[in-house]
Amino acid sequence: MKTTYFSSILLVSSIFLLFACSEKEPTATPQPRGGEIKVHLNHTVNGKTAERDQFLYMTEAGDSFQVTLLQYYLSNFEFHSPETGWKKMDKYQLIRLNEAGTHDFTIKDMPFGAYDSVRFYVGLDSATNHDIDKEADLDPGNEMVWTWNTGYIFYMFEGKFIDNNDVVVPFAYHIGMDAYLMKYEMPIQSVKTLSTSATQADLELQLEIDQIFRSPNLIELNTIAPVSHTFDEPALTTLLKDNLLDAFTAK
Amino acid sequence: MKKSLYILIGTAILSFWLQSCSPDDPPAPEEGPTQLSLEIPDNWPKPNLLAENQLTVEGVALGRKLFYDKMLSGNGTQACADCHNQGAGFTDVQKKFSTGSEGLVGTRNAMPLFNLNWSHGYFWDGRQPTLESLIQEPMEAHNEMNLEIETAVTRLQDDPEYPALFQKAFPGQGITTTTLRFAIAQFLRTIISGGDTKWDQYFAANRLNPEKLMTAQEARGYLAFISEEKGDCFHCHNPLSPLLNNTSDREFANNGLDAQPDSGRIKATGNPNDLGKFKTPSLRNLSFTGPYMHDGRFETLDQVLEHYNSGFKYSATIDAVLIKHADKDNNYAPIPRLTQQDKDDIIAFLKLLDDETMLTNPKWSKP
Known part of the structure; x- marks a missing residue:
């Protein structure tokens, strides 16, 4: 009897030992419930990949110019599919032309669907624009804030052009303030399908930098103020903003 | 007899189980320098630190001693602190250009040395990418401290105090051009101005x-x-x-x-x-x-x-x-x-x- 008793203890201990430290019991592999869209920003000038600090480009009006600095916020992404309708995603990103690492970001937790259109802002919604205590891309240390009262600079574009007297003149167009938030909605040229068998898709957003001077408002750099910080040049800022509304395509 | 055997085996299994699932024993504490955290005011940006040069109490103390030591100039008459005076915000007191240890005058205004962890390039033209790389230049410049850094290392190795201080700050690494530069950089990284104004x-x-x-x-x-x-x-x-x-x-x-x-x-x-x-x-x-x-x-x-x-x-x-x-x-x-x-x-x-x-x-x- 006693032998049986100790045998039982030994058996129980052995079984306990065998299973106590084992990995978690294998379970059925969970099916992904959503996917992600990897966004890549492609910046062009005159139809070619943008390069900084060189007089390589002409505006539509014939001004020779170069790009020295471009940085801007993308935010409030929404994606449309027949299955989900418009799906809003909580994502903002500060893009810096001179930092390639900022040209790629991922929008996660996307429901499955065939996404055929995208909406986003260049800039930040009013609540975000005037909130303080921000970190990461919204850290004021990124130097994309004028003051807390005026909010963030949405689109900071700087360069140089050669004026009518052959003088090299720097320009700086900083667009911000709630009234100049740029809202986009466009078709995605190649539908992005997310499903259990395809949980990742790549979306390319192309920004034609020179569009800011092209249309519908043809801008001659010689005839406008070389510097605008929005509130000092509201009429010019409106022209630039209207042009930028045609500057993005989604592929 | 059989009973004893069962008890022995059972106890062994139980002991083995208890030990096999316990976390690893904590390693014996290692002798070494004490890590130092920078005192950064709230809401400041993240500092740009050099991963290879972790701040330590001993490293900062050593760097401070070196910063004030005239031994680091060719003729032993000038320390870093002579052109970066604490009482002048670590600049040269009201001087347009500083005069080096050999009486030669520089060509740039001595820059203030505080909040250096937030730069992406040092000197007025940003030609040095890190604080650690900055140190050598003013030490060797003829119109500044005029001492080859290798000579500085030799002097420090022959000094009665420094070998032990370097051993504490950089155990096993000795006095080298690298540990010399790293120590001074560690001290400079601690000079933070702000929060109290x-x-x-x-x-x-x-x-x-x-x-x-x-x-x-x-x-x-x-x-x-x-x-x-x-x-x-x-x-x-x-x-x-x-x-x-x-x-x-x-x-x-x-x-x-x-x-x-x-x-x-x-x-x-x-x-x-x-x-x-x-x-x-x-x-x-x-x-x-x-x-x-x-x-x-x-x-x-x-x-x-x-x-x-x-x-x-x-x-x-x-x-x-x-x-x-x-x-x-x-x-x-x-x-x-x-x-x-x-x-x-x-x-x-x-x-x-x-x-x-x-x-x-x-x-x-x-x-």
């Missing part, structure tokens, strides 16, 4: 309208500072950044000092667009760090402000912020916009950024 207190209390806590003149100065039409200072010295200088797009800028600039950041990058660009300095501690600009050309803050008001000169790389205040029908000559009262007001505001505690803090004084 009147400006920091006002800004922490009311970020939207800090001017409400200032005197009438200081408030006028602050509002002129952030006004596009008046001072327009904030593009390069953003008061929302606790450093009061840009550390990204305008970390180096051409502020119109010369019509034909011949130096600047271009010497570091080779980029023609960097001609005439120099480091945008912090506006903290201006009362102690004059004269101003990379060549110390301005003795007073009033002269500095007058430069931005009526003195800047056009060149192809001048910052666009200044072009806004230039007359394009007159060769981009400045359009003056500041009255004497405006300048006095702005200077009153700037004095809120003085951190007098830094000048006497014993942590950074001669050991």
Whole structure:
């Protein structure tokens, strides 16, 4: 009897030992419930990949110019599919032309669907624009804030052009303030399908930098103020903003 | 007998189980330097530290001793601290250019040494990427300390005190050009100015309208500072950044000092667009760090402000912020916009950024 008793203890201990430290019991592999869209920003000038600090480009009006600095916020992404309708995603990103690492970001937790259109802002919604205590891309240390009262600079574009007297003149167009938030909605040229068998898709957003001077408002750099910080040049800022509304395509 | 055997086996299995699932034994504490955390004020940006040079109590203490040691000059008459005086915000007291250990005069104004963890390039033209790489140059320059760093290492190795101090700070690494540079850099990284000034207190209390806590003149100065039409200072010295200088797009800028600039950041990058660009300095501690600009050309803050008001000169790389205040029908000559009262007001505001505690803090004084 006693032998049986100790045998039982030994058996129980052995079984306990065998299973106590084992990995978690294998379970059925969970099916992904959503996917992600990897966004890549492609910046062009005159139809070619943008390069900084060189007089390589002409505006539509014939001004020779170069790009020295471009940085801007993308935010409030929404994606449309027949299955989900418009799906809003909580994502903002500060893009810096001179930092390639900022040209790629991922929008996660996307429901499955065939996404055929995208909406986003260049800039930040009013609540975000005037909130303080921000970190990461919204850290004021990124130097994309004028003051807390005026909010963030949405689109900071700087360069140089050669004026009518052959003088090299720097320009700086900083667009911000709630009234100049740029809202986009466009078709995605190649539908992005997310499903259990395809949980990742790549979306390319192309920004034609020179569009800011092209249309519908043809801008001659010689005839406008070389510097605008929005509130000092509201009429010019409106022209630039209207042009930028045609500057993005989604592929 | 059988019973004993079962008990023995059962106990062994139980013991094995108990031990097999227990966490790893904590390793025996290692002898080594004590890690040091920087004392950074709240809401400051993340510092740029060098992963290979972790700060330690022993490393910082060693760096401090070296910073004040005249042994690191060729003829033993000059220490780093002689041109970077704590009482002058770690600049050379009211000197346009510093005089080296051999009596030769330099060509750049000695830069203030504080808040160095937030730079992306050192010296006025940013030619050195890290603090650790910066150290060697002034030590070896003939018009500065005039001592080859290898000779400095030999001197330190022969010294009765330093070998033990290096062993404590960098166990097993000895005294090398690397550990010498790393130690001084560690000390410099601890010099942080901010958080205690009147400006920091006002800004922490009311970020939207800090001017409400200032005197009438200081408030006028602050509002002129952030006004596009008046001072327009904030593009390069953003008061929302606790450093009061840009550390990204305008970390180096051409502020119109010369019509034909011949130096600047271009010497570091080779980029023609960097001609005439120099480091945008912090506006903290201006009362102690004059004269101003990379060549110390301005003795007073009033002269500095007058430069931005009526003195800047056009060149192809001048910052666009200044072009806004230039007359394009007159060769981009400045359009003056500041009255004497405006300048006095702005200077009153700037004095809120003085951190007098830094000048006497014993942590950074001669050991």
